[in-house]
Amino acid sequence: MLQAWRSACLQVILKRNKSPVLFNVERHASTTASGKAALRMEDFPCEVIRNFSIIAHIDHGKSTLADRLLEKMTGTITKGLKGSNPQFLDKLKVERERGITVKAQTASMIHNHDGVKYLLNLIDTPGHVDFSWEVSRSMAACQGALLLVDATQGVQAQSLSVYHSARERGLTIIPVLNKIDLPAAQPERIAAQIQATFGIDPGDVLPISAKTGKGVDAILRAIIERIPAPSGAPEDKLKAFLFDSSYDRYRGVISLVSVQDGILRKGDKIASYHTRKKYEVTDVGIMYPEEVSTAKLMAGQVGFIACNMKQSSEAHIGDTVHRVGETVEPMPGFQLAKAMVYAGIFPVDSNDFVKLEESIKRLTLTDRSVTVQRESSTALGQGCRLGFLGTLHMDVFRQRLEDEYDANIIITAPTVPYKVVYRDRTVLVSNPTEFPDVVDTSSRVKEVQEPTVKATIIVPEEYLGEMMDLCFSHRAEDVDHRYLDTSGATNSARAILTCTMPLSEVVTDFFDKLKSRSSGFASFDYEDAGYKKSNLAKVSSSPVVTHAMADKFRVKMVFLLNNKPVDALALIVHRSSEQQIGRAWVKKLHKVIPRQLFEVPIQAVIGKKVVARETLSANRADVTAGLYGGHVERKMKHLENQKEGKRRMKRIGSVDLPQEAFFDILSTKT
Numbered sequence: 129m130l131q132a133w134r135s136a137c138l139q140v141i142l143k144r145n146k147s148p149v150l151f152n153v154e155r156h157a158s159t160t161a162s163g164k165a166a167l168r169m170e171d172f173p174c175e176v177i178r179n180f181s182i183i184a185h186i187d188h189g190k191s192t193l194a195d196r197l198l199e200k201m202t203g204t205i206t207k208g209l210k211g212s213n214p215q216f217l218d219k220l221k222v223e224r225e226r227g228i229t230v231k232a233q234t235a236s237m238i239h240n241h242d243g244v245k246y247l248l249n250l251i252d253t254p255g256h257v258d259f260s261w262e263v264s265r266s267m268a269a270c271q272g273a274l275l276l277v278d279a280t281q282g283v284q285a286q287s288l289s290v291y292h293s294a295r296e297r298g299l300t301i302i303p304v305l306n307k308i309d310l311p312a313a314q315p316e317r318i319a320a321q322i323q324a325t326f327g328i329d330p331g332d333v334l335p336i337s338a339k340t341g342k343g344v345d346a347i348l349r350a351i352i353e354r355i356p357a358p359s360g361a362p363e364d365k366l367k368a369f370l371f372d373s374s375y376d377r378y379r380g381v382i383s384l385v386s387v388q389d390g391i392l393r394k395g396d397k398i399a400s401y402h403t404r405k406k407y408e409v410t411d412v413g414i415m416y417p418e419e420v421s422t423a424k425l426m427a428g429q430v431g432f433i434a435c436n437m438k439q440s441s442e443a444h445i446g447d448t449v450h451r452v453g454e455t456v457e458p459m460p461g462f463q464l465a466k467a468m469v470y471a472g473i474f475p476v477d478s479n480d481f482v483k484l485e486e487s488i489k490r491l492t493l494t495d496r497s498v499t500v501q502r503e504s505s506t507a508l509g510q511g512c513r514l515g516f517l518g519t520l521h522m523d524v525f526r527q528r529l530e531d532e533y534d535a536n537i538i539i540t541a542p543t544v545p546y547k548v549v550y551r552d553r554t555v556l557v558s559n560p561t562e563f564p565d566v567v568d569t570s571s572r573v574k575e576v577q578e579p580t581v582k583a584t585i586i587v588p589e590e591y592l593g594e595m596m597d598l599c600f601s602h603r604a605e606d607v608d609h610r611y612l613d614t615s616g617a618t619n620s621a622r623a624i625l626t627c628t629m630p631l632s633e634v635v636t637d638f639f640d641k642l643k644s645r646s647s648g649f650a651s652f653d654y655e656d657a658g659y660k661k662s663n664l665a666k667v668s669s670s671p672v673v674t675h676a677m678a679d680k681f682r683v684k685m686v687f688l689l690n691n692k693p694v695d696a697l698a699l700i701v702h703r704s705s706e707q708q709i710g711r712a713w714v715k716k717l718h719k720v721i722p723r724q725l726f727e728v729p730i731q732a733v734i735g736k737k738v739v740a741r742e743t744l745s746a747n748r749a750d751v752t753a754g755l756y757g758g759h760v761e762r763k764m765k766h767l768e769n770q771k772e773g774k775r776r777m778k779r780i781g782s783v784d785l786p787q788e789a790f791f792d793i794l795s796t797k798t
């Protein structure tokens with residue numbers, strides 16, 4: 129995969145720049161017997177190493193600053209690249225197209241400071257809340273973090289969350305005010321806001337423009353002077369922390385490690401503390417910013433290793449790697465990513481399942497936060513049920529499957545995982561088809577619990593009322609607010625609003641509404657707040673559901689075609705929106721499903737109650753009608769075509785549905 133990124137990257141650069149990227153390896157290199165330049169890692173003991181990440185709210189300029197550090201100041205990439213390849217570390221097509229970082233990237237730079245050569249290891253992190261696991265994982269390999277705040281926007285919701293996670297990990301934080309080149313920048317005001325929010329002295333805040341490069345040299349100085357060097361002893365037993373992995377078609381799993389103690393060399397026999405499996409190191413090196421092999425990696429250094437790992441499960445994130453035969457105290461593990469939304473992924477052509485499953489396995493190697501389980505559907509055949517950290521994460525994963533693995537897929541509507549408490553057991557339901565029919569008393573369901581989140585919204589005070597309304601209409605509780613700063617002459621004060629709400633309310637169109645009702649000014653972040661027994665999900669013990677009771681239910685909505693359920697389309701919906709959702713889906717189905725030789729009722733059903741219905745009228749056309757005698761060949765061709773079409777049809781009861789119809793149904797928003 130790294131190979132693929134590298135070539136994709138180089139192609140983009142070559143296309144935009146028409147001159148190749150030159151890596152200044154030789155500036156700090158000796159020459160090997162083969163004449164090839166090699167970095168001497170022993171030139172970089174802990175004292176001259178700084179490991180840091182760049183953290184910020186989305187779009188505050190992390191990747192742009194990473195570019196400036198790489199291109200302008202350190203000469204890691206020659207200046208030929210400057211300005212021509214924005215966001216060098218955003219290597220994926222999806223990142224370049226959407227202008228967001230989804231995958232943390234590591235890059236090493238060598239910087240001369242007061243006559244001393246320093247090795248700076250930078251980890252650029254994503255900003256969107258869906259990728260916060262990437263951020264905290266990256267922080268585990270660092271001693272410091274640059275906290276970027278946009279000088280026009282000020283402190284936003286993710287600025288708070290990344291600041292707190294950096295503090296929890298004991299990182300030294302260097303506050304940076306970015307985008308001071310913009311006319312709307314208010315450096316003094318935002319510095320005061322940073323002081324009020326984080327208790328940081330405005331004198332410690334570095335004003336910069338990552339775009340023009342202004343102030344970036346002060347950042348390099350601060351990194352060296354303020355961030356502590358990693359502690360570690362090269363003479364101790366080898367102990368390395370595995371914090372990321374990717375897949376290379378030829379070499380298998382490539383792991384990113386931060387060496388805590390000892391020295392890791394090519395040819396070393398190493399073992400995983402987690403799996404107890406043993407490997408031989410076939411390659412070792414640093415990301416400079418592409419992979420550059422070195423003879424070794426020493427205590428305090430961050431780099432990659434290849435060791436013939438074949439399975440994704442072998443590269444356990446948070447694992448401690450040690451030398452075979454030696455015992456070491458493992459590093460504190462790493463909290464596993466917790467899936468927030470689930471969706472089924474199926475191949476459009478059922479014959480492609482094996483290929484799809486393999487592609488998913490490979491992709492999950494570069495995105496370890498995705499959980500995978502096989503699933504099968506009568507409508508869509510064999511597929512996988514995947515767990516994601518949010519709907520953007522899900523969409524990015526889908527696009528990566530299509531971009532990088534040429535996959536042609538159908539993805540079902542996302543659902544959050546519910547806990548269904550039966551009398552004798554509790555089941556985590558991540559697939560609507562497994563959700564109990566709430567009016568069926570025989571299911572012996574005691575209660576249903578739903579995941580909740582603690583949400584934080586930062587917004588100018590004039591939108592506070594709107595935001596509160598929005599939260600209440602999404603079943604928010606414990607709503608509270610305070611002010612981040614006081615009103616300036618021209619700007620209104622900003623408020624921070626917190627509440628808890630069901631996750632299912634957040635993963636629908638909450639974010640779009642938040643943006644539109646605050647004219648784009650609100651920022652939003654959330655964290656897991658555990659499961660809550662909600663009266664909304666209380667299950668009736670009576671088979672008769674009165675109207676008042678019905679309002680309290682969260683229920684399974686099933687779609688029937690000619691009275692037969694289509695499992696892939698099942699949804700868990702809130703009773704208050706059953707009519708609206710039912711009608712919208714039934715209309716959509718009516719539009720997409722081809723007419724059959726008979727009339728087909730399309731119904732949205734909850735329990736036994738039909739909430740919406742459309743009727744697809746019969747189509748009596750015969751494909752061979754009008755083709756007589758001499759047209760035998762044409763007639764045969766028509767029948768052949770029809771047969772080929774049938775192959776891709778799914779039979780739901782007596783209704784034939786082309787697999788593509790599911791694609792249309794599930795890919796358009798309701």
Ligand SMILES: Nc1nc2c(ncn2[C@@H]2O[C@H](COP(=O)(O)OP(=O)(O)OP(=O)(O)O)[C@@H](O)[C@H]2O)c(=O)[nH]1
Nearest residue numbers: 186187188189190191192228229255307337338339
């Ligand atoms: N004028 C100006 N624009 C900047 C500056 N820094 C970044 N930008 C612009 O701000 C936008 C977002 O920058 P990115 O570097 O992609 O932000 P990011 O924080 O990496 O974004 P995510 O990774 O998606 O969270 C881009 O259009 C940049 O060109 C700056 O100093 N001045």
